[in-house]
Amino acid sequence: MKIILYQTDQSPPARAVKMVIYILGLDVEQRELHPVLREQDTPEMKKKNPMRTIPFIDEGDFRLSDSHAIVIYLVEKYGKNEHRHLYPKDVRKRANVNQRLFLDCGILFRQLQFIMGPVYQGQMSDIPNNIIRGIKTAYWMLEAYLNDTKFLADDVITLADICAVATVSSLDGLYPVDGERLPKTRRWLDTMQAQEFCKVKNEPGATQHVAYLKLCMEHNRHTQSKL
Numbered sequence: 001m002k003i004i005l006y007q008t009d010q011s012p013p014a015r016a017v018k019m020v021i022y023i024l025g026l027d028v029e030q031r032e033l034h035p036v037l038r039e040q041d042t043p044e045m046k047k048k049n050p051m052r053t054i055p056f057i058d059e060g061d062f063r064l065s066d067s068h069a070i071v072i073y074l075v076e077k078y079g080k081n082e083h084r085h086l087y088p089k090d091v092r093k094r095a096n097v098n099q100r101l102f103l104d105c106g107i108l109f110r111q112l113q114f115i116m117g118p119v120y121q122g123q124m125s126d127i128p129n130n131i132i133r134g135i136k137t138a139y140w141m142l143e144a145y146l147n148d149t150k151f152l153a154d155d156v157i158t159l160a161d162i163c164a165v166a167t168v169s170s171l172d173g174l175y176p177v178d179g180e181r182l183p184k185t186r187r188w189l190d191t192m193q194a195q196e197f198c199k200v201k202n203e204p205g206a207t208q209h210v211a212y213l214k215l216c217m218e219h220n221r222h223t224q225s226k227l
């Protein structure tokens, strides 16, 4: 069965999967699903995808959620030799890629989650200082890793860069990566955003995501000032 990807363009983890699908040249059916409208909570979807998040892939006899697990699976199953650098076989290199993927999942994307939930629920009109501190700390981690390698886990682009750029391009629109203080991270982000797969599959969704979050914050500001 053809792979079905449940996604929406604004979602950073969905964009990561879309970039990998583009790089691998896979023929995938894409179905739009809006988590803000809780479209993942129908009985049929809950049964298929207990994690109830997007991205989610369905191949009929095989289903998978979590962008990090999905991109690893797609490269392992469908990648050709020319894609092996995305998820290297060398055990230590692979361990570094895995660790940066967990960092994206557990630290980078977490900062966005601290913003998205309250903003969409009408409870946040400005990003509070404690969240700014968390974003700065996460950016410093990237800067430190980029001391050792040109990209986040290796001297070539890996899955870690693809997942992280999807998250950081949204964060950067809300709290920009300062090129004076974080020159390596700024250079990494600009280099990643100049890649064709990023221009085509990440940039439009990231721009929409940031614009929508800012619009919601503006709306929340007006609503709160009337209370």
Ligand SMILES: N[C@@H](CCC(=O)N[C@@H](CS)C(=O)NCC(=O)O)C(=O)O
Pocket (backbone or CB within 6 Å): 010, 011, 012, 013, 014, 035, 052, 053, 054, 055, 065, 066, 067, 068, 105
């Ligand atoms: N670790 C997951 C995070 C996925 C995630 O939280 N996606 C959001 C959209 S950006 C979502 O589906 N949220 C709905 C929910 O948490 O209920 C991944 O990498 O796929």
